[in-house]
Amino acid sequence: MPCSEPDTGKQFAKRPQVVVVIRSTIDTQVANATARTTTLSSHCKTVVLGIRHRATEAINITNTTYTADTTNATNTTSTEILSEVD
Structure with a gap:
């Protein structure tokens, strides 16, 4: 006996x-x-x-460290120059 697909349109027409329920389930999903x-x-x-x-x-910490290093280098250079002048 062959297996036939049910006519879903007719089934839905008989049981709206x-x-x-299907529409509600789909909406929920x-x-x-x-x-x-x-x-x-x-x-x-x-x-x-x-x-x-x-x-x-991290960038701010790096910039702060770089600025501090640059300031220290500038201060060191200024101090060295002043000591050479004395």
């Missing part, structure tokens, strides 16, 4: 409540998928902002 995407998107933004914050801190 099934269509309502779409809403859940959208919420997951939004949550992942928010999480990614949080991670990226954290990385950016740490990178900015």
Whole structure:
């Protein structure tokens, strides 16, 4: 006996409540998928902002160290010049 595919259009016409349940289920799944995407998107933004914050801190520390080294080098040079003048 061959297996035939049911005529889903006729089945849905006979039982419209099934269509309502399927539609409701699909709507719920779409809403859940959208919420997951939004949550992942928010999480990614949080991670990226954290990385950016740490990178900015690292750059600021490097700039502060470089400025301090430059200031010390300038002070040393000025001191050496003044001691040579005396």
